[in-house]
Amino acid sequence: MTTTAAEATGAKTTAVRFEQVSKAYGAVRAVDGLTLDLHPGETVALLGPNGAGKSSTLDLLLGLRTADSGTVRVFGTTPQNAVAAGRVGAMLQTGGLMEDVTVKELVGLACALHPRPHPVVEVLSRAGIGRIADRMVNKLSGGQEQRVRFALATAGANDLIVLDEPTTGMDVTARQAFWATMREQADQGRTVLFATHYLEEADAIADRVLVLHKGRLLADGTAAEIKAKAGARRISFELAGPVDEAALRGLPFLAAIDITGNRVRIQSHDADATVHAVYGLGLHPRALEVAGLGLEQAFVAITEAEEARTAC
Numbered sequence: 001m002t003t004t005a006a007e008a009t010g011a012k013t014t015a016v017r018f019e020q021v022s023k024a025y026g027a028v029r030a031v032d033g034l035t036l037d038l039h040p041g042e043t044v045a046l047l048g049p050n051g052a053g054k055s056s057t058l059d060l061l062l063g064l065r066t067a068d069s070g071t072v073r074v075f076g077t078t079p080q081n082a083v084a085a086g087r088v089g090a091m092l093q094t095g096g097l098m099e100d101v102t103v104k105e106l107v108g109l110a111c112a113l114h115p116r117p118h119p120v121v122e123v124l125s126r127a128g129i130g131r132i133a134d135r136m137v138n139k140l141s142g143g144q145e146q147r148v149r150f151a152l153a154t155a156g157a158n159d160l161i162v163l164d165e166p167t168t169g170m171d172v173t174a175r176q177a178f179w180a181t182m183r184e185q186a187d188q189g190r191t192v193l194f195a196t197h198y199l200e201e202a203d204a205i206a207d208r209v210l211v212l213h214k215g216r217l218l219a220d221g222t223a224a225e226i227k228a229k230a231g232a233r234r235i236s237f238e239l240a241g242p243v244d245e246a247a248l249r250g251l252p253f254l255a256a257i258d259i260t261g262n263r264v265r266i267q268s269h270d271a272d273a274t275v276h277a278v279y280g281l282g283l284h285p286r287a288l289e290v291a292g293l294g295l296e297q298a299f300v301a302i303t304e305a306e307e308a309r310t311a312c
């Protein structure tokens, strides 16, 4: 069987391809040699501390900024072409909404401009803003504005949806509805890429988690793989008697320790050996628990380890 050039480069099956992409602002390397493929139907969370390069990466992907070097391809073409063809919907942090119009007029405009629009009523209803359709945009609360942005991002049949911290300002109900809708979109074969600081959302929603740090990809895998990569486990227990902090801080394989009153919380690279050493100190821990790291702790462990490595 012969392989076409497009198949050989993965253009047919790859929603997004970054190859050695870099972007600097003066001396700041916002994106630094990023290589990455995203596939149709994937829900991907982009994590990273402030300034890691998440928004810059999304801007490059949407063609809002141009890479200094490397190539960005969206469905095998340039981001600008993919956006113009209506294949990409985006919900960004910045950018004000047009104000002197109603919600319905604004959403109607987005639908009218989309090459493959959905019916306005359907878009309003999916974003949960049917009941405020006649309200002026400048009278909306922050959470309602976010829902309108969501409606604008889903005004047409996009193949890729890009979301920069989409649920900021939404209440719990709105968040749940939002993610249920995004899950439906992914189930229909769309690629959903979202940057977030809510690690529990990444854990619950994403099939794949990317951890960015100083513009570089530190980790790429399922949430479970990221947690395993952090290579530590949590141990917690209480002590009945006086707490000898110095002895506890000298326990083997510690990644971190927090002692609050009689409660001790540890992150250990070898939980069995650390627990064994706790008993070796002659201590009698109560309510002992050993568990894997949560995504948040794994994220902190991975990014702190990188900070320490690059500081050397």
Ligand SMILES: Nc1ncnc2c1ncn2[C@@H]1O[C@H](COP(=O)(O)OP(=O)(O)OP(=O)(O)O)[C@@H](O)[C@H]1O
Binding pocket: 025, 028, 029, 030, 048, 049, 050, 051, 052, 053, 054, 055, 056, 057
């Ligand atoms: N227009 C710009 N001019 C100069 N520096 C910029 C510009 N945009 C971003 N930066 C810098 O590039 C780096 C990456 O910023 P970016 O906004 O991509 O990170 P982020 O991961 O989205 O951060 P946050 O989580 O705080 O939103 C930061 O150091 C930021 O200060």
